[in-house]
Each structure stands twice: as C-alpha cells, then as structure tokens.
Amino acid sequence: MDAQHRRVDTDMPTPLRYTAFSTTPTGGNPAGVVLDATHLTDPDMLAIAADLGYSETAFLTAPPDGLGEPGRAYTVRYFSPRAEVPFCGHATVATAIALADRVGPGEFVFATPAGTVPVTVTRTPGDGTTTTTTATLTSVTPHVTPIPAPDVEEALAALRWPATDLDPALPPRIAFAGARHLVLAAATRGRLADLSYDFDRLETFMRQRDLTTVQLVWRESADVFHVRNPFPVGGVVEDPATGAAAAAFGAYARELGIVPDTATLTLHQGADMGRPGVLTVELRAGDARVRVGGAGTRIPSPPLPQ
Template identity: 40%
Template sequence: MHIHRIAAFTDRGQGGNPAGVALSEQLPSAEVMQQVAAKVGYSETVFACPNGDGSWRVRYYSPEAEVAFCGHATIALGAVLGQTIGPSSYPLALAHDNIEVSVENRNGVWVSVLRSPPTRSAPANSALMAEALDLFGYTHGDLDPDLPPREANAGVDHLIVPLGSRSALSRMDYDLDRGRRFMRSHGIGTVAFVYRESGALYHARNAFAIGGVLEDPATGAAAAAFAGMLRDLGAIEGSLITIRQGEDMGEPCRIEVELTTVAGSPVNVRGTSRAIV
C-alpha cells in the first residue's frame, strides 16, 4: 500500500498539517487501517476507494482510533485525487455523512475545497467548561466577553473556547493523558481555542488528545464547526473567514471558510497542499 504524505492548509507553500493518504481498489480491514495509521504517525491518515458510482468511500484513522471526519486529511485527499485522476469534484461517502471535495491546480499549487456536513452548535455546558478551564489552566477572565463558548459540530463534536487575547492563546497547554480522558468522557473530538483579531480573521489552537496528539497544526473539521457557530451567533461579517493556526507550533497554516447565511447549512473549507518529501 502506497501512502502519500501531504501537508494540508499550507501558508504560501510552508507549514501545513501532515496527513497520510492511501488510495486503493478496496478499503483494507479496520485492523489494517488502524495499524497503518499508527505506523504513519500523523494525526490522521485517510483511506479511500472508488464506490463504483462515481463517489469514493472514505475512512479516517488517527494513531489511536477511527475518526468520523477529518478536514485536513480531506484537503490532502483532494490534492492526491487531483494529481492521480485530475481536477474535478469528488463525492465522498464517509462513515456517517456524505460530503464532497473539489480540487484545482492554480499555478502549480493544488487547491482543495471540502463541502462539510451540516453544522450545528449550542451553549457549552457550565460543568464542562469548568472542567475544561481547569484542564488547560485558564480562568473566566481569559475568555472573550463577546463570544461565548459553545459545543459545535460539522461532522465531529468540538468544544470551542474563544479567548480574549492573543497572549492567552499562546499559553495553551495541558496534560495529554488527562486531556484524553476528558475528551473521551465527553465525546469531544477537539478542544478549539480561538482568538478574534477581526470579524474576518481568527487565530486558533486545537487540542486533539483523543487522537493521541497534543495539538493539531490545522483542523478543518473544527474550522467548519466554528464558522457554523459564528453564524448561529450572528457574528459573521461577510461570507468568508480566515483562520490562522499552527503558528505557535512553528507550522503556519491558513484555513479559509466560506459560508452562506442559511443556519445549519454546510460550509466550504479551502486550503492548499504540498507533498512532504
């Protein structure tokens, strides 16, 4: 099995979040996919095979478990499909949702756009927030007074915690084992901390302990959920937001999310990719 190693959501050809991408005529067994993902060691590896009806059957695995949906691996998959088959739109049949990724080549750079599952969000439970703040060493004074924490979903559940300053975002840290227990007990895919620089530009850091990863350099699924959350709160200015992530890790990433005003509708998450040599 050949594994393509792709960094997704790059910023001017640099940085990006690594993902493994495996295309095959049939999906391997769950046991084999888990073994391969653990050996590759990236936060996610995506496996895809043709369905026979023009769509692709897709599964995502972290080093420790299957994941229902992964944005950066989908962006990477789009780049590999573009290189292998050609620029097009590719319907994807996930474990629980049907989505689409389109890809084009712009001056030698592969640009992928994933259309997410429907979005939804709700106020974060106060007990959940108290536990999260204690885990990450924050207080209520660190929070953004104008953007309340929420639980949000665009294929995976996320706890999204807006912070009031960029310096607070830079301090994000926690114990991996304790974070894993926290996320497993509450069914959370990632805990996403965000800082609003402007109505169209945000900075983010995402803890992914449930996947065995302390922090993700770029998280497309959380970006989609966050955009849906902003829409639910009426906090969107225009139809496009940019999220910068990975800067505190030395892996700068750029995620663009385009959305309509229709509550709960899917959003489009865009990013560029590069091959990892």
C-alpha cells in the same frame, strides 16, 4: 502486542504524505493517504496510521453505488494513531489533492462516516512553472449546542486556563460539522499562544463528551481568527490545521451572529507549532453547510534506510 503499537507488515501499502492548508511541505497539517484500502482490516488501518504518526490518515475504498463518476467518488475512513474518527477536514483536503495529482483537478465526492462530503480542487498558475493546488470541501449540515457550565469549568481546569482569560463576546459552545468540537475563545493572543495542558485530564474529559478536538480561538478582526486544536483523544498533543474544526467554527460564528450569514473567514493555525497554515471558511446565506478550503502539496518521501 496490540494493533495500535505493532509494527506494520512490509506488504502493507505505504501511505502517500500530503500537507493541507499550506503551499509548502513544512507548513499546514500533514496527512497520510492510502488510495486503495480495499484489503485492509480495521486493525491494519490503525496500525498504518500509528506507524506514520500523523494526526490522521485517510483510507479509500470503492464508493456506494451512484455516488459519483469512477475515479472521482470514494468511500473514505479516517484513523488517528489511536482510533478512527468520523471526519477529518485536513485529510479530506489532502486526499482530494492526491487524487487531483492523478486524475486532474475538478469535482470529487467522498462518502465518510459523517456523511457525504463534496470537494472541489482547482489549480492556479503561479510564477514561472509553479502552480498552487487548492481544495475546498463542503461540510455535512452543522449544528451548535450549549455546553453546561460545569463542563466548561472542567475543560478550563484541564487546559490550566482561568475563566477570566476567556473572551465574553464569544461564549463556549459545542459545534459539529462532521465531528464534535468544543469552542473556547481566548481574550488575548498571548493566552492562545501559551498552551500547556493536562493531557490525560483533557483526554478523559473529551472522551466522556465525545469531542474530537477543542477549538481554541482568538479573534484578531471581524473576519480573521487565530486557532489552536488540542487533540489528545487522537494521541496527538495538538493538530496543526484542523478543517473539521474550522467548519464547526464557521457554523458557530454564524449561529452566534458574530459574522454575517454570507461571509468569508480566514483562520490562521499552526504558527505556534512552527507549521503555519491558512484555512478559508466560507458561509453562504440560505445554505447551512460550511465550506472550508486551502492549499495543499505533497510531502517528499523520506529516504529509505540504508
């Protein structure tokens, strides 16, 4: 039995479970967090991620020398149930909030396969004894590139979308901010809501072009967007809230001039899956990097089997 499907050994660490981009455990995107993966092999990490079944699980080990102060700097790797991915925004947010629960809010820095990613965690008092914990990551330097027309046609065929359902004001592009995403814009909210794609065909297309997700977008207003993210390469039909794709989309929006150089965008994701989440994308003039933030909270552990 391969590592992807084998049962996780009982002496393996149990991942913490956090959701990102929501204040409630039932919203946003759940992620696993293993705070000490020092003794885990790659097959171990893949098996833990597959056993948990979330779109990504983050695994922490010691940071490179000089990265940051102890307890606030780590090396982080991300595994989906099927494979390692270079960067995951929601698992980064979840990890930072998990650490803040132990050492307090403030600044963290992660060495990821995509590059160095700083994260700021803040806490805001709410009503009574409640607080909201928010994490904001700063992406690696992004870039946006054209995509050949035949590739767009194949992507649309896999999605079962006619070309006439695309928004001509938001042309297809490949956007990167730690991972590669194909950005496709729907002309209507109804088109975005109706997602029933050919899983195997889209997975094959994405693997051939080294894509992590497809960022499907509908523009509600100048700075409010609704997004969905098919993720077949990770073994997941759809990601509920995708920080890496949000960062890539911020770079896309700025590159195409559809938003100002300094802007704050609101992305709604997960409502069509019953896990609504909100991602805030911040662009700053003179800084190519994109900041993506949102609330997060711990997901209670399930009861042990009797």
